[in-house]
Amino acid sequence: xxxxxxxxxxxxxxxxxxxFILTLTADGKTARKMALLIGLAASIVSLAALNQxxxxxxxxxxxxxxxxxxxxLIAIGMTVVxxxxxxxxxxxxxxxxxxYLFLVLSSLGLMMLVSSVELITLFVALELSSFSLYLMVPxxxxxxxxxxxxxxxxxxxxxxxxxxxxxxxxxxxxxGLTGTTYLAxxxxxxxxxxxxxxxxxxxxMVLSGFLxxxxxxxxxxxxxxxxxxxxxxxxxxIASVPKLGAVAILIRITMLAAPExxxxxxxxxxxxxxxxxxxxxxxxxxxxxxxxxxxxxIAHAGFVLLGLLTLHKEGYATSIFYIIGxxxxxxxxxxxxxxxxxSGENVEISDLSGLYQRSPLLAFTLATGMMALAGIPPFxxxxxKFMLLAGALQAKQLTLVVLAALNTAIxxxxxxxxxxxxxxxxxxxxxxxxxxxxxKALSLGLILAIITLGVIPGQMLALANQAVAAIx
Amino acid sequence: xxxxxxLLSALIFLPLAGALVTMFLPSDxxxxxxxxxxxxxxxxxxxxxxxxxxxxxxxxxxxxHHPWISAWNINYTLGVDGISLLLILLTTIIMxxxxxxxxxxxxxxxxxxxxxxLVMECAMIGVFAALDFVLFYVLWxxxxxxxxxxxxxxxxxxxxxxxxxxxxxxxxxxxxxxVAIIALYLSSTPHTFSIPMLMGGAYSxxxxxxxxxxxxxxxAIKVPMFPFHTWLPAAHVEAPTAGSVILASILLKxxxxxxxxxxxxxxxxxTLTLMPYILWLSVVAILYGGFTALAQxxxxxxxxxxxxxxxxxxTLGIFVLNRAGIEGAILQMINHGVTTGALFLCVGMIYExxxxxELAQATGIGKxxxxxxxxxxxxxxSSLAFPGTNSFVGEFMILAGGFSRNLIxxxxxxxxxxLAAAYMLRMLQKVIWGGVDNPVQSLMDLNAREIVTxxxxxxxxxxIGLGPEPFLSVMHTSVTHLLEQVASAAKSTAxxxxxx
Numbered sequence: 010x011x012x013x014x015x016x017x018x019x020x021x022x023x024x025x026x027x028x029f030i031l032t033l034t035a036d037g038k039t040a041r042k043m044a045l046l047i048g049l050a051a052s053i054v055s056l057a058a059l060n061q062x063x064x065x066x067x068x069x070x071x072x073x074x075x076x077x078x079x080x081x082l083i084a085i086g087m088t089v090v091x092x093x094x095x096x097x098x099x100x101x102x103x104x105x106x107x108x109y110l111f112l113v114l115s116s117l118g119l120m121m122l123v124s125s126v127e128l129i130t131l132f133v134a135l136e137l138s139s140f141s142l143y144l145m146v147p148x149x150x151x152x153x154x155x156x157x158x159x160x161x162x163x164x165x166x167x168x169x170x171x172x173x174x175x176x177x178x179x180x181x182x183x184x185g186l187t188g189t190t191y192l193a194x195x196x197x198x199x200x201x202x203x204x205x206x207x208x209x210x211x212x213x214m215v216l217s218g219f220l221x222x223x224x225x226x227x228x229x230x231x232x233x234x235x236x237x238x239x240x241x242x243x244x245x246x247i248a249s250v251p252k253l254g255a256v257a258i259l260i261r262i263t264m265l266a267a268p269e270x271x272x273x274x275x276x277x278x279x280x281x282x283x284x285x286x287x288x289x290x291x292x293x294x295x296x297x298x299x300x301x302x303x304x305x306x307i308a309h310a311g312f313v314l315l316g317l318l319t320l321h322k323e324g325y326a327t328s329i330f331y332i333i334g335x336x337x338x339x340x341x342x343x344x345x346x347x348x349x350x351x352s353g354e355n356v357e358i359s360d361l362s363g364l365y366q367r368s369p370l371l372a373f374t375l376a377t378g379m380m381a382l383a384g385i386p387p388f389x390x391x392x393x394k395f396m397l398l399a400g401a402l403q404a405k406q407l408t409l410v411v412l413a414a415l416n417t418a419i420x421x422x423x424x425x426x427x428x429x430x431x432x433x434x435x436x437x438x439x440x441x442x443x444x445x446x447x448x449k450a451l452s453l454g455l456i457l458a459i460i461t462l463g464v465i466p467g468q469m470l471a472l473a474n475q476a477v478a479a480i481x
Numbered sequence: 482x483x484x485x486x487x488l489l490s491a492l493i494f495l496p497l498a499g500a501l502v503t504m505f506l507p508s509d510x511x512x513x514x515x516x517x518x519x520x521x522x523x524x525x526x527x528x529x530x531x532x533x534x535x536x537x538x539x540x541x542x543x544x545x546h547h548p549w550i551s552a553w554n555i556n557y558t559l560g561v562d563g564i565s566l567l568l569i570l571l572t573t574i575i576m577x578x579x580x581x582x583x584x585x586x587x588x589x590x591x592x593x594x595x596x597x598x599l600v601m602e603c604a605m606i607g608v609f610a611a612l613d614f615v616l617f618y619v620l621w622x623x624x625x626x627x628x629x630x631x632x633x634x635x636x637x638x639x640x641x642x643x644x645x646x647x648x649x650x651x652x653x654x655x656x657x658x659x660v661a662i663i664a665l666y667l668s669s670t671p672h673t674f675s676i677p678m679l680m681g682g683a684y685s686x687x688x689x690x691x692x693x694x695x696x697x698x699x700x701a702i703k704v705p706m707f708p709f710h711t712w713l714p715a716a717h718v719e720a721p722t723a724g725s726v727i728l729a730s731i732l733l734k735x736x737x738x739x740x741x742x743x744x745x746x747x748x749x750x751x752t753l754t755l756m757p758y759i760l761w762l763s764v765v766a767i768l769y770g771g772f773t774a775l776a777q778x779x780x781x782x783x784x785x786x787x788x789x790x791x792x793x794x795x796t797l798g799i800f801v802l803n804r805a806g807i808e809g810a811i812l813q814m815i816n817h818g819v820t821t822g823a824l825f826l827c828v829g830m831i832y833e834x835x836x837x838x839e840l841a842q843a844t845g846i847g848k849x850x851x852x853x854x855x856x857x858x859x860x861x862x863s864s865l866a867f868p869g870t871n872s873f874v875g876e877f878m879i880l881a882g883g884f885s886r887n888l889i890x891x892x893x894x895x896x897x898x899x900l901a902a903a904y905m906l907r908m909l910q911k912v913i914w915g916g917v918d919n920p921v922q923s924l925m926d927l928n929a930r931e932i933v934t935x936x937x938x939x940x941x942x943x944x945i946g947l948g949p950e951p952f953l954s955v956m957h958t959s960v961t962h963l964l965e966q967v968a969s970a971a972k973s974t975a976x977x978x979x980x981x
Contacts, residue, residue, distance in 0.1 A: 323552075380626060385652075386619040395615070399553065399663045414660050418653040425629075425648055433633045433641050467550050474552070 014063045014072045017055035017080050018124075020047065021117040028110040037097065037105030044109040048088030051116075055081040062479075068191065069127035074479040078329075078472065079123040079257045086250040086336055087116040089455075093344045093448055094242035099353025104148045112246065115141035119254035128180045128190040128215075131258065132173075135218070138254065139169055142247060149240040152354065161238020168231040172221035179214025182207055192261060199265050209272045216262055216273075222255035223310045224303075226284040233291075236303035241350050244299050245343035248306055249336045256332045259317055260325045261480065267320040277318035278409050284311025285416040292423045298356050301423060302342060305382060308420060309335050315397040315413060319404040322481060326473040327400050331393035333469065334381070334462055338390055341378030341455045345371045348444055358427055363436025368444060372431045374452040381459050383424040384417050389462035396470075488530060488543050489559040489610045492573065493603055495523055500599035509591035513584060516595035520576040520602065527573040534566055536954055539962030541612060541677065549616070555674050558612040563959030564741050564811060565609045567952060568734055571818045572605050574937075575730050579723040581934045582826050586722050586833055587635055594635055597627040598723060605731050609738065614662045614674040618655075621735070625651055628724070628732070636719040643712075643719035650712040654702035661695035664688070665747065680746040681970050686754075693751035696744050697759075703736030706796055707766040710789045717785035718838070722829030725781065729788055730822035734814045737795045741807070745799070745963060749970040752802070759800045760886075764893045766793030771900025775907070780828045780838045783908060784821060787864060790897055791817045791872075797894060798879035802967060806882025807960050808953060813875030815952065816945060820863040820872060823938035827857045830931055834924050840908060844915025849924040854913050856927075856935045861909045863942045865901040871945035 012019070024047030031040045059077045064070065091112070100108050118138025125131040147162035184190055186208055187198040202208040221228035236244045266273040288308030295301035313335070316328030348371055349364065350356050365372040381388035394417065402410045444452075462469055499519030506512045534542060541560030549557045561569060579598060587594045604624040611617040625648055633644035665679050666672050668688065673679065684692070702709045713733075717725050745752050770790025777783035795817070798810030830853065831843050847854040863870035866877075876898060883891030927935070945952055 376626075385626060386623045391619070391622070395659065395663075396553065398659065399666065402660070402663050403667055410660055410663070411657075414656040418649070418656045421649055421652050422645075425645055428629075429633060429641055429645060432630065433644070465549075467552070470550070470552055 011063070011065070013058055014061050014065055016058050017051055017077075017084060018117060018120050020051045020054055021084075021113055021120065024051070025110055025113045025117060028106065028113055032106040032110055035106055037100075037102060040106035040109045041091070041096065044113060045088070045091050047113055048084065048091050051084040052081065052088050055084045055120075066130070068193075069130040070121075070124050071126045071480075072124055073476075075257070075476040076124040078476045079253055080120045082253050082333060082336070083116055083119050083123070083250055086253065086340070087112065087246070089340055089451065090242065090246045090250065090343075092451055093340075093347055094245060095347070095445075095448075097240070097242055097353075098350070099150050099240040099242070100148050101150050108145060108148050111141040111145050115139075115145070115246075116250065119251060122254045123257040125258075126192045126261070128183070128192075132177065132180070135222075135254075135258075136173070138251065139173075139222075142243075142251070143169065145243045145246075146235060146239040149238070149243070150353070157238045158240070161235045164238075165231050165235045168228075169221065172218050172228055175214050176218025179211045179217070182211030183215065186211065192265070195265055200269065203266065203269050209270075212262065212266055212270070212273055213276055216259065216276075219255045219259050219262065220280065220310075223252055223259065223313065224307050225280050225310045225314065226287050226307060227280075229284070229287070229307045229310075232303040232307055233300045236299045236306075237297055237355060240353055241299070241343070241347045241355070242353075245340065245347060248302065248343065249339050252306075252310070252332055253336060256313060256328055260328065260477070263317045263320060264325075264480070270320060274318045274320060277314050278406065281311040281314035281318065282409060282412050284308060284314070285413060286419075289416050289419045289423075292420070295423070296357050296359070298342075298346060298358050298361070298427070301358065301427075302339065305420070305423070306339070308416065309382070311416075312394065312397060312413065315401045315406075315409065318406070319400050321400070321404065322477045323474070324400045324404065325477045326470065327393065327396040329473040329476065330466065330470055331397055333473075334389035334393045334459070337455060337459050337462070338378045338381035338388070341374050341452065341459060342382070344448065344452055344455065345375040345378070348442055348448060358430055360437065361427065361431045362434040364431040364442075366436050367438075367440070368442040370449060370452060371442060371444060374456055375431055376428050377456045377459055379424040379427050381463070383421050385421075387460060387463045389459050389466070392463050392466045396466075487545050488526070488533075489561065489606075490545055492523060492526055492530075492569070493559075493607045493610065495519065495526065496576075496599040496602040496606075500596045500603070503592055503596050503599065506592060512592040512595045513580065516580045516598060517577060519599060520573075520580050523602065523606075524573045524577055527570055530561065530566060531570060531955070534561070534563075534955060536563070536958060539563070539958045544612075549613075553615075553674075554672055555615045556613050557616060558675060559610045560612045561610060562962075563956035564963070565738065566955055567811065567815050568609045568731075568738055569606055571734070571815055572602065572609065572731050575726065575818065575822055576602050578822075578826065578934050578937070579726050581930060582726065582829055583721065583723040584930060586829060590634065594631070597631050598727075600627045601631070601727060605727075605735075608735055612676045614666070614676055614679070617676070618659060618662060621658075622652070622655060624732075628727070631724040631727075632716055632720045635721045636724070638719070639715070640719045643715040646712045647716040650702055650709075654709070655699040657695040658699035661692045665692060676742070676747075681966055682747070684748070686750050689748040689751035690754065693744055693748040693755060696739065696748070697755075700736040700739035700744070701762075703739070704733060704792050704796060705736070705789065706762055706793070707769050707789065710766070710770075713789065714782050714785040717788075717825075718779060718781045722825060722832070725825040725829070726822045729784070729825055730818035733788065733792055734818060737792065737799060737810065737814055740796065740799050741811070741963065745802075746966040746970075749967040752800070752967065756800050756802065760797060760890050763793045763797035763800065764890060764897075766790065767797070767894050767897030768900070771897050771904065774904040775900060777904075778840050780831070780840055780843065780908065781825070783840070783904060784824050784828065784864075787901065787904060788817070788821055790901065791821070791864075793897065794876055794879050794894070797890075798875075798882055801879075801882045801886040802964070803882050803885060804960060804964065805878045806886070807963065808956055809875050809878025809880075809882055811956050811960070812945070812949060812952060813872065813879060816863070816871040816875045819938055819941045819945070820860055820870075823856075823860045823935060823942075824864060826934060826938070827853070827860060830927065840911055844911050845913075846924055847913035850926045852927050852932065856939065857912060858909060859939055859942060861905045863946070865905040866898060869943070869946050871942050871949075873946060874949045875945075 121134035149158035292304035381390035384394040544560040607620040774786035798806040866872040
């Protein structure tokens, strides 16, 4: 059953070919249906393929529980974004089919990324995913002729190319030191070289490519402008699904530094602390909610590092758990954002005034998402935060843990002000917001998932642990 | 563990289930009635907790134990002892009256309000019953959201400021609590979050002091102790009546409960080392609360500052670390819950009539509302610890404990009792006999619902005041055990000389 090993990717691949044909003939609606169908099929097949194991393509491509878990999450995440982004209010109409094509291609890239265990394959997969995203950003309608979407697209690609360049440079170091591009080969040869400056520099530079994707300080500069410039739907995707892929690869790469990578750990600690403080402090003063979520995302990226830098399998598992939770709560917020924005314009925090009176369900979804991001129990954000802190303290990072805990106290203010606006302020307009049945079901599902994972995290944590065990 | 009917779980989940049902009720009046039914059922359900409680043992009773997150050895463990029992009963008994007090006061979004109240009840009972640190912390923080909404949606003109201040203050206080909890977990072998198992562990003095300070910050903010009290007047003034009652009667007790349950038995050495400072802070709170209360024009603010003073007595009683002090403190926690809760209900009733809480607007209403002022007079007397009322017993015991510990500290707290008489009598004098310049001429006296709301509080005022034995008897063994825990853990250290 070699086919089953590659089935989720094959579906997206065939799907993108079909979408390509549709771009020549069909309109947005047909393409959307097709994309949804592809997403749904990919989700089901990737769940069915969860327990596949094996290698493909001269061992450059490894299929195990770790990769399959991430693939399922990517497929589901893509489908959810497709579902709540609706008819793509803010994408130039004649580009809608292309938009779906690139969305599917980007997800395909991410899926391949999480299975890649060879540096060049990794690079190709990453670029497939990234280039699709670079193209999706400027596809937004040009509202005021400001071309802010173009600016965002250019900033995105410029920063990304820099990060990719650094990553390739790092890969050349690793290859030069060990003579192999396979992660497995690196893992056996690097431990004896890990105190060499060249090895440290190599790993650090490779890491930076993915820290860029996860938007960790100092690789975060693209975030606020891209989040703001891209359409709400595009941002929903960029802010959630690619982070899954980034965390997966960060785990694979940091594993190379274990168990003696004190220097790498030090770097990650500094990145984590700076990310948390920078993200949270900058988020405090944002008015545009996408920018705010962008900065909050930088802070959360710093938090995810808390698990990675333990260089321990339980730490990796909590990082996986946390990023899954993060994607869920982020999606809950973006779902509301996409519904509130009438014709796809950016939403200011003040536009959410009195949301509770306009749509109680959306307000509750937003409240759940925000409180989960703030790390208040009983939501998944708290459980993830708690386990990350516990893991980091176990790894003797007391200062880091105290600083991280302080950050949750800083962060609460801006999450709470959104809640305040939605629940306590008077509405700007009294007309209620129309929410389709599918979106209602989706928001209930997200709320349920956020609470369930927060109250009974056992199974998901066990799955994450097994996934990590599969690649050790 | 786990034998018999899971009474504590039932108490925790009944309000939660009730809250879920409330969401689907068709009308506001149905929501009110349903919330009353659920809270009353909870109150009735909690009676076996008292009748079935064994006074003779310091063990945790009505225990329940289920694995929750096995990877981290986190369990769903519940149990009560003589310290938490009365607080759970206080919670279940106060809640129906909170619903009654909101009957007319809350006019908009009634359903959502009742959901918030019920979720609060679930979390509050859980906090007092939890014997696992993670469970405790989850409930401790989860409580913030419904309380935030209660103040933020149904509150007064400055509700936004008050609710955000309340939330941020409390949350900022408890982040270090989380770190301390994890630190305790990691220093135990085998790693555990079980509160009873973490008691009496051999932690180094530095560790104890750090953990104590983290605990102290969280609990002192909740109490609130001077100088962490600034959120309280704001929150009290802006919260709707039921919110004020919950805050004063139950939420504030969580801080002092935390001291008793965690600080004393888990970090005894640090407790003894830092005791003098905390005693002086308590004295400052007593005097400061008294003086500021004397200057207030807003009745809710007056009671809020009086709470700071009264809770100062409680912390004083806890940290004198002798039997009279601690038992007095626990009793005073209950007393404060009863008396201050009732006072907030009284102010709420005035507010419903005059739409003002200004003392100047409520002058001379004694002529129009004789029944009301009778209640108010008794509760005010209770608040200033008049002999025969509940607070007298509590304050007497605390001061008795204080004098046997340190003459100067206890002596310094005495003016607090005089101040309480001064501010309460000042309020009473104005409300009953004050000038005739009250603009609202015809005020309806209390209706049957309001009398029913206040009467049980009066019952408890005199019950505890005249016959406190049923309340004291349940805590004897647990307090003795607590003192033994502190003594035995501190025996071999330099601070042992500080013990009685």
